[in-house]
Amino acid sequence: MEDVLNDLIEWLRIPSVSADPNAQGEVRRAAEFTATLFEKAGLEQVRLIDGEGNPLVYGEWLHAPGKPTLLCYGHYDVQPAEPFELWRTPPFEPTVIGDNLYARGAADDKGLAIILIRAVQQFLGAGRPLPVNVKFLFEGEEESGGDHVSRYVRENAGALACDAALICDTEMFAPELPTICVGLRGIVYAELTVETGAVDLHSGVYGGGVPNAIEAAARIVAALKDKDGRINIVGFDEGLIPPTPEEHESWARLPFDENEYRRTEARVFELHGEPEFGLFERLWARPTIEIHGIAGGFTGEGAKTVIPCAALVKLSCRLGPGQDSVQVGKMLSDAVKAVAPPGVRSSLKILHGAPASVVDPSNPYVRHAALAMTDIFKAKTVFTRSGGSIPIVGLFEEVLGVPSVMTGFGLPDDNLHAPNEKVYLPNVYRGIDAIARYFERLGAL
Amino acid sequence: MEDVLNDLIEWLRIPSVSADPNAQGEVRRAAEFTATLFEKAGLEQVRLIDGEGNPLVYGEWLHAPGKPTLLCYGHYDVQPAEPFELWRTPPFEPTVIGDNLYARGAADDKGLAIILIRAVQQFLGAGRPLPVNVKFLFEGEEESGGDHVSRYVRENAGALACDAALICDTEMFAPELPTICVGLRGIVYAELTVETGAVDLHSGVYGGGVPNAIEAAARIVAALKDKDGRINIVGFDEGLIPPTPEEHESWARLPFDENEYRRTEARVFELHGEPEFGLFERLWARPTIEIHGIAGGFTGEGAKTVIPCAALVKLSCRLGPGQDSVQVGKMLSDAVKAVAPPGVRSSLKILHGAPASVVDPSNPYVRHAALAMTDIFKAKTVFTRSGGSIPIVGLFEEVLGVPSVMTGFGLPDDNLHAPNEKVYLPNVYRGIDAIARYFERLGAL
Numbered sequence: 001m002e003d004v005l006n007d008l009i010e011w012l013r014i015p016s017v018s019a020d021p022n023a024q025g026e027v028r029r030a031a032e033f034t035a036t037l038f039e040k041a042g043l044e045q046v047r048l049i050d051g052e053g054n055p056l057v058y059g060e061w062l063h064a065p066g067k068p069t070l071l072c073y074g075h076y077d078v079q080p081a082e083p084f085e086l087w088r089t090p091p092f093e094p095t096v097i098g099d100n101l102y103a104r105g106a107a108d109d110k111g112l113a114i115i116l117i118r119a120v121q122q123f124l125g126a127g128r129p130l131p132v133n134v135k136f137l138f139e140g141e142e143e144s145g146g147d148h149v150s151r152y153v154r155e156n157a158g159a160l161a162c163d164a165a166l167i168c169d170t171e172m173f174a175p176e177l178p179t180i181c182v183g184l185r186g187i188v189y190a191e192l193t194v195e196t197g198a199v200d201l202h203s204g205v206y207g208g209g210v211p212n213a214i215e216a217a218a219r220i221v222a223a224l225k226d227k228d229g230r231i232n233i234v235g236f237d238e239g240l241i242p243p244t245p246e247e248h249e250s251w252a253r254l255p256f257d258e259n260e261y262r263r264t265e266a267r268v269f270e271l272h273g274e275p276e277f278g279l280f281e282r283l284w285a286r287p288t289i290e291i292h293g294i295a296g297g298f299t300g301e302g303a304k305t306v307i308p309c310a311a312l313v314k315l316s317c318r319l320g321p322g323q324d325s326v327q328v329g330k331m332l333s334d335a336v337k338a339v340a341p342p343g344v345r346s347s348l349k350i351l352h353g354a355p356a357s358v359v360d361p362s363n364p365y366v367r368h369a370a371l372a373m374t375d376i377f378k379a380k381t382v383f384t385r386s387g388g389s390i391p392i393v394g395l396f397e398e399v400l401g402v403p404s405v406m407t408g409f410g411l412p413d414d415n416l417h418a419p420n421e422k423v424y425l426p427n428v429y430r431g432i433d434a435i436a437r438y439f440e441r442l443g444a445l
Numbered sequence: 446m447e448d449v450l451n452d453l454i455e456w457l458r459i460p461s462v463s464a465d466p467n468a469q470g471e472v473r474r475a476a477e478f479t480a481t482l483f484e485k486a487g488l489e490q491v492r493l494i495d496g497e498g499n500p501l502v503y504g505e506w507l508h509a510p511g512k513p514t515l516l517c518y519g520h521y522d523v524q525p526a527e528p529f530e531l532w533r534t535p536p537f538e539p540t541v542i543g544d545n546l547y548a549r550g551a552a553d554d555k556g557l558a559i560i561l562i563r564a565v566q567q568f569l570g571a572g573r574p575l576p577v578n579v580k581f582l583f584e585g586e587e588e589s590g591g592d593h594v595s596r597y598v599r600e601n602a603g604a605l606a607c608d609a610a611l612i613c614d615t616e617m618f619a620p621e622l623p624t625i626c627v628g629l630r631g632i633v634y635a636e637l638t639v640e641t642g643a644v645d646l647h648s649g650v651y652g653g654g655v656p657n658a659i660e661a662a663a664r665i666v667a668a669l670k671d672k673d674g675r676i677n678i679v680g681f682d683e684g685l686i687p688p689t690p691e692e693h694e695s696w697a698r699l700p701f702d703e704n705e706y707r708r709t710e711a712r713v714f715e716l717h718g719e720p721e722f723g724l725f726e727r728l729w730a731r732p733t734i735e736i737h738g739i740a741g742g743f744t745g746e747g748a749k750t751v752i753p754c755a756a757l758v759k760l761s762c763r764l765g766p767g768q769d770s771v772q773v774g775k776m777l778s779d780a781v782k783a784v785a786p787p788g789v790r791s792s793l794k795i796l797h798g799a800p801a802s803v804v805d806p807s808n809p810y811v812r813h814a815a816l817a818m819t820d821i822f823k824a825k826t827v828f829t830r831s832g833g834s835i836p837i838v839g840l841f842e843e844v845l846g847v848p849s850v851m852t853g854f855g856l857p858d859d860n861l862h863a864p865n866e867k868v869y870l871p872n873v874y875r876g877i878d879a880i881a882r883y884f885e886r887l888g889a890l
Contacts (some may be wrong), residue, residue, distance in 0.1 A: 203761060205832055207733040214736040218662070222664045288648070291742065299739065299740040306738075308736075344714070351747075
């Protein structure tokens with residue numbers, strides 16, 4: 001356990017922020033460290049795969065003839081850590097407090113991805129053969145929407161042939177409740193620029209006579225949804241496949257207190273969203289539009305009376321199963337143009353997109369993962385969805401024709417993508433045992 | 446002329462950004478340099494007046510018994526220079542290109558305020574007595590809404606007794622058209638903070654279930670005005686005194702091409718504002734709400750999928766004559782509360798406020814200024830208003846009981862409060878002659 005923790009801390013110390021073009025050196029260092037972990041686990045053919053984008057890291061162990069082959073996926077890149085001032089401990093100086101380890105990437109994904117690596121090491125490191133064959137493929141652009149991994153998978157489908165993909169990047173529904181995620185939303189990420197003229201203007205001299213780019217951006221943002229959270233774009237949810245009645249029933253049985261969730265997990269003053277849908281459906285299966293950032297004009301100390309001529313908005317849509325990400329991007333662009341006030345030039349740039357994915361819980365690779373987790377956690381594994389997006393899952397289904405088994409040992413309060421991200425260390429250790437057990441179960445099939 | 450230019454350049458080199466708490470040393474250095482200019486002009490009793498805020502600079506010449514006394518006002522502080530990357534020449538390295546001098550503060554106000562100083566120097570520097578008495582009072586918080594000068598004026602009304610105030614901080618309506626400004630709008634400057642919860646959240650995990658602080662801020666901004674620019678606050682323009690029919694007629698005679706103005710001065714794609722009012726009334730006499738800046742969430746390179754829990758908006762209202770700035774601040778606060786979506790905590794902090802001012806053009810101090818300018822510029826002086834705010838004008842009226850003569854030799858394309866601010870140097874030199882002529886005219890009354 002101490003060795004796992006030391007490896008994880010060393011990995012987390014590397015600020016592999018893939019969205020930051022200045023962090024390319026650190027990203028590469030993280031890839032190299034990932035390769036070191038693969039080698040230490042006993043994987044073979046370990047190598048960095050260079051290409052357009054950040055390196056992929058590959059390793060394999062294929063000495064279990066006749067046994068299933070799992071493609072183990074993880075990512076070594078992390079979200080930006082801003083705003084730094086809200087971190088209680090430095091994001092790239094991993095800090096253990098009680099049973100938790102705090103760092104950017106602690107739960108997303110280094111702290112969970114290491115579970116897959118160390119489950120292999122439990123066998124090979126002790127001189128025991130693995131009960132299954134594994135191919136490890138880790139990437140470094142998951143948080144920035146890069147497509148090196150998807151190009152590589154498309155071009156090397158034969159070499160990556162497998163029976164199922166195994167991904168460790170999701171969370172448990174509740175602390176002692178082993179969870180497999182069988183549905184993910186898709187995403188369309190976009191950047192909106194709004195311009196009203198050539199220069200910023202003095203609000204005394206020009207105020208009342210000219211448009212204001214921030215006001216225009218605000219009007220566009222406000223027009224995309226109604227005040228209750230319904231998306232104001234006709235046809236936006238075309239093709240959307242709603243959850244089955246069985247899924248609704250199983251969700252209704254999950255241990256859940258909406259007010260407790262609001263207070264301790266979401267930590268918002270009030271929950272929000274389409275009133276005609278329940279919270280799980282809103283979070284896991286409904287499309288959304290969220291504003292991630294906005295910038296324009298003067299926001300320093302004091303009072304500057306400027307009418308800004310430009311504003312920037314970062315936003316994304318989450319997609320439910322059945323929605324086409326290209327079509328959604330187009331509808332969003334059209335909607336922005338339609339609601340932009342007169343005299344305003346707006347332009348929407350789509351940064352990346354991916355469709356939603358759903359997996360059948362009765363698939364044996366999913367079922368045995370659930371049973372393995374039940375063995376270790378001593379509780380019945382539940383099937384949930386995640387509102388997040390793991391584009392690789394759709395890719396594995398499309399290109400390799402395999403289902404993805406989305407295990408996850410993160411907790412709901414891990415502060416993913418936010419300051420003070422952490423991982424609950426006992427889950428890392430139990431996760432390693434659960435994945436090792438999963439290998440044994442599959443090997444015995 | 447060369448000596449004027451050298452003095453001005455040296456003054457402009459000092460980055461006296463009063464809104465920047467880190468620039469206090471530079472602000473003081475600018476005050477000291479102002480005192481040097483006063484002394485060089487022949488003013489007496491020159492001194493810095495310290496107090497809560499940036500120093501005032503005082504000087505006087507009171508050896509014209511029986512003649513009028515003018516209180517000459519200017520400010521040595523400047524607006525912040527951000528965004529630096531849009532400046533073609535460094536904002537604090539004054540650069541002469543053709544007839545223009547480029548620098549932050551070139552027109553607002555150092556390049557115009559120096560006219561008052563050098564008009565005095567034309568007499569005293571040549572060993573001739575001034576035809577009038579003058580008291581110079583320059584401040585260093587005009588751009589940041591500080592109230593050192595207003596406290597000082599209130600507490601020293603006796604020492605500042607005068608017949609009229611003379612202010613050189615406005616612009617000419619057109620390049621060869623001497624202009625006196627007889628009306629200013631008031632202002633209420635505010636900072637809005639919007640909060641939805643304790644932490645930023647992952648838009649995959651929480652999107653669809655929680656409010657978004659930027660979206661909430663956008664809804665508030667969009668709700669304050671309608672899409673045509675009408676303010677959506679009932680009672681907002683209570684007490685507003687519209688321009689007189691005579692004023693409307695004289696404005697209609699000003700040389701003006703609205704499309705040319707749009708294209709070359711405002712440089713916007715379209716003009717904008719309440720369609721039931723003409724452009725001059727919208728710019729000079731109507732109340733406004735403008736958004737100066739907005740910040741929230743992630744706006745760096747790449748894609749961060751965060752639901753921000755906080756957003757900041759800087760905004761201000763311009764006020765027409767008759768509107769009460771305290772009352773307007775209260776109405777704005779109430780309006781923000783009323784339109785804030787549920788689950789959102791919003792708070793509006795008023796940074797400063799001042800009422801509008803109008804001056805009667807038939808007042809002899811205004812009339813003789815107009816005639817003096819006509820003498821030098823060889824064109825009939827026009828009376829306009831400015832949409833900007835010079836809070837000191839209202840203060841001089843209230844506390845000292847005197848009208849303010851608002852001359853100005855800036856041009857409409859001087860880029861006040863924006864990158865590439867400049868002053869047209871021939872106007873600085875003619876301005877000095879015009880103010881000297883004004884002194885002579887008043888001395889001959």
